[in-house]
Amino acid sequence: MKIFVYCQHVLGIGHFFRTLEICRHLVSHDVVLIVGGTLPDLALPSHIRSISLPALMMDQNFTSLHAPEPTRSVSEILQQRKAILFNAVREERPDMFVIELYPFGRKAFRFELDPVLESIASGQLPRSTVICSLRDILVEKKDTRAYEERVIRILNRWFDGLLVHADPDWISLDETFSRVKDIAPPVVYTGFVAQRPTPGDRERIRQYLELGASERLIVISAGGGNVGGKLCEATTAAFRFLPKDGGFVGQVFTGPFLDEADFRRIGAIAPSNVQVDRFTPEFPAFLAAADLSISMAGYNTCMNILATGVRALVLPFSQNREQEMRANRLADKGFVSVLQEADLVADRLAERILAAIESWPERSEPPCLEGASKTASILEKMNEKGAIRRIAP
Numbered sequence: 001m002k003i004f005v006y007c008q009h010v011l012g013i014g015h016f017f018r019t020l021e022i023c024r025h026l027v028s029h030d031v032v033l034i035v036g037g038t039l040p041d042l043a044l045p046s047h048i049r050s051i052s053l054p055a056l057m058m059d060q061n062f063t064s065l066h067a068p069e070p071t072r073s074v075s076e077i078l079q080q081r082k083a084i085l086f087n088a089v090r091e092e093r094p095d096m097f098v099i100e101l102y103p104f105g106r107k108a109f110r111f112e113l114d115p116v117l118e119s120i121a122s123g124q125l126p127r128s129t130v131i132c133s134l135r136d137i138l139v140e141k142k143d144t145r146a147y148e149e150r151v152i153r154i155l156n157r158w159f160d161g162l163l164v165h166a167d168p169d170w171i172s173l174d175e176t177f178s179r180v181k182d183i184a185p186p187v188v189y190t191g192f193v194a195q196r197p198t199p200g201d202r203e204r205i206r207q208y209l210e211l212g213a214s215e216r217l218i219v220i221s222a223g224g225g226n227v228g229g230k231l232c233e234a235t236t237a238a239f240r241f242l243p244k245d246g247g248f249v250g251q252v253f254t255g256p257f258l259d260e261a262d263f264r265r266i267g268a269i270a271p272s273n274v275q276v277d278r279f280t281p282e283f284p285a286f287l288a289a290a291d292l293s294i295s296m297a298g299y300n301t302c303m304n305i306l307a308t309g310v311r312a313l314v315l316p317f318s319q320n321r322e323q324e325m326r327a328n329r330l331a332d333k334g335f336v337s338v339l340q341e342a343d344l345v346a347d348r349l350a351e352r353i354l355a356a357i358e359s360w361p362e363r364s365e366p367p368c369l370e371g372a373s374k375t376a377s378i379l380e381k382m383n384e385k386g387a388i389r390r391i392a393p
Contacts, residue, residue, distance in 0.1 A: 191368030225255020
């Protein structure tokens with residue numbers, strides 16, 4: 001089966017890494033990953049090819065698109081992207097077209113998606129089973145009624161299935177989308193998509209860092225780095241308020257997109273027991289080796305926390321409800337403790353770190369974290385059935 005997977009990240013890189021984890025599990029298929037945002041250097045598995053659309057990103061207020069390459073205009077990139085995507089579908093004739101988030105989000109990219117979807121439905125492009133791949137929680141919209149009406153109209157017109165990457169016993173789609181019952185294609189929960197460490201990662205990473213048995217590793221991270229720089233800086237400064245004989249060692253991953261001046265400032269204030277880097281492809285392995293994680297509350301990092309079982313302090317991104325809702329849900333079940341902006345003062349943050357290291361509440365049973373493998377199985381079943389709308393959710 002040839003599967004096209006479209007993923008457009010606009011601020012962080014969580015959408016991309018969740019999508020990539022699903023693609024990794026489609027190992028027996030020809031997977032073409034279509035990416036439209038700036039990424040760190042990363043080697044893809046051999047069964048995955050990539051098509052890189054000219055990059056477009058959004059500002060932190062999600063109000064306008066901009067080109068990371070300042071020499072190119074947005075209008076020029078729009079036309080080029082539209083042609084590349086349409087021609088790729090026409091020439092490669094995928095059996096399945098998986099689109100991450102749209103139409104629940106990425107409305108700014110309908111200029112390139114809608115023509116492809118309309119042409120698949122009309123027969124101008126080869127028939128392809130069209131699937132929406134959706135995370136657990138949707139951000140709120142100013143006009144909820146109009147937004148939900150538009151989503152329903154597009155889903156019911158062009159899509160054959162909706163895969164929700166969540167465990168409904170933890171978070172269900174109807175908590176942030178009121179018209180689930182009006183969705184005509186099957187809605188299938190896959191469980192959460194979690195990149196897992198491999199056996200032996202804890203020992204390997206701790207050996208790599210030359211950590212003794214009594215030393216306590218704290219991993220600080222900010223996802224892509226477009227937001228979270230303040231958290232990294234405050235936590236780095238907090239190490240000076242931790243007990244000198246406590247054996248604390250810090251590893252900071254600021255994210256590849258953190259402003260260079262901010263990255264250098266964090267490095268300059270870091271004490272000798274704190275290492276500051278931008279990115280690692282082995283993030284789950286570092287969390288497996290850690291005694292505490294301090295991060296934002298994005299989907300991927302929270303799933304890494306659940307998969308490794310590491311104690312965690314999380315700071316929700318304050319611009320919308322998504323990360324706060326996820327963080328509070330995980331906190332209620334004992335898996336994280338939630339930070340507030342007021343905690344981002346070095347001495348106060350040091351107190352939160354010590355409290356988390358010294359004691360932790362009882363945890364509930366974790367949710368289903370097999371979303372990547374289950375998604376692969378569901379897509380295979382959908383392709384075998386052909387008439388996707390006849391498959392029961």
